[in-house]
Amino acid sequence: MLKRLICTLMTFVLALLWGGNLVFEAYATDVRTELISRKTITDKICLISEQIRLLISDQIPLKEKLSEQTTMKISEPPKFIPSINNNEDWMLTLVNYNNPLPDTYKPVLKSLSNGLQFDARAIDQLILMLSDARAQGLSPVVCSAYRSVEYQQKLFNNQVKKQMAKGLDRQQAELEAQKVVAYPGTSEHNLGLAADIVSLSYQHLDQAQANTAEVKWLTRHCSEYGFILRYPEGKRNITGVIYEPWHFRYVGIDAAKEIMESGQCLEEYLEFKESALAKTSSTTAAKVIR
Numbered sequence: 441m442l443k444r445l446i447c448t449l450m451t452f453v454l455a456l457l458w459g460g461n462l463v464f465e466a467y468a469t470d471v472r473t474e475l476i477s478r479k480t481i482t483d484k485i486c487l488i489s490e491q492i493r494l495l496i497s498d499q500i501p502l503k504e505k506l507s508e509q510t511t512m513k514i515s516e517p518p519k520f521i522p523s524i525n526n527n528e529d530w531m532l533t534l535v536n537y538n539n540p541l542p543d544t545y546k547p548v549l550k551s552l553s554n555g556l557q558f559d560a561r562a563i564d565q566l567i568l569m570l571s572d573a574r575a576q577g578l579s580p581v582v583c584s585a586y587r588s589v590e591y592q593q594k595l596f597n598n599q600v601k602k603q604m605a606k607g608l609d610r611q612q613a614e615l616e617a618q619k620v621v622a623y624p625g626t627s628e629h630n631l632g633l634a635a636d637i638v639s640l641s642y643q644h645l646d647q648a649q650a651n652t653a654e655v656k657w658l659t660r661h662c663s664e665y666g667f668i669l670r671y672p673e674g675k676r677n678i679t680g681v682i683y684e685p686w687h688f689r690y691v692g693i694d695a696a697k698e699i700m701e702s703g704q705c706l707e708e709y710l711e712f713k714e715s716a717l718a719k720t721s722s723t724t725a726a727k728v729i730r
């Protein structure tokens with residue numbers, strides 16, 4: 441009887457211990473799962489806050505920023521590439537990701553009243569455009585104009601350092617940096633014919649700039665002074681640059697009027713010109729043969 445009682449007690453104690461262990465295991469698994477899921481959530485929160493921080497610091501609109509993360513493919517360069525040494529074409533010099541300027545490129549410059557510099561051959565047109573806008577009661581502000589390739593290199597290197605500090609290797613960091621700062625020599629600001637113009641009351645480089653009275657007026661009238669909106673909406677696959685309602689480029693009055701009226705970007709316009717030129721020369725050749 442006593443033996444049976446001891447046996448039952450032992451079984452009970454063992455069952456209790458085994459059961460307790462099971463409960464503990466289950467609890468531990470729960471804790472582990474909880475910890476793992478908490479870590480995943482923390483990681484996700486970090487990732488999201490990092491993206492938000494990047495968006496705020498870079499002042500690039502969310503839609504554009506996210507699309508930049510998915511693709512950076514830039515279309516084939518147009519075949520017609522005007523030479524920077526050809527005086528006839530200086531106004532149409534193409535500078536983009538596929539057409540960099542040489543490191544040594546330095547135009548003759550003149551200064552605006554705020555000290556920023558612009559190509560001396562086109563600065564009068566820029567000043568006239570700004571003063572005509574002011575005469576309409578507007579307050580345009582040139583916040584960026586000429587930048588030397590050297591200075592562009594500095595901006596680029598700083599961005600690479602920033603990316604490397606996040607743990608990226610140099611190659612990855614350079615790719616990331618290119619999404620925010622143009623590669624040295626590939627910025628139109630290195631050419632001296634581009635100006636970023638914003639409203640005095642709204643000095644942010646984001647798409648809302650398009651809604652300011654200043655940029656609205658400039659977009660409507662810039663071609664009269666030989667300027668174009670260089671990076672229009674919907675042309676990013678060709679220009680390689682997001683929509684920049686504040687970036688104006690001097691190309692001369694004739695080309696500016698054609699470009700702004702046709703809705704083409706500079707790359708498309710130059711390609712169109714080249715094919716028109718090719719047609720003319722083939723017609724001339726045919727006439728000679730006859």
Ligand SMILES: [Zn+2]
Pocket residue numbers: 584629634635636686687688
């Ligand atoms: Zn610009």
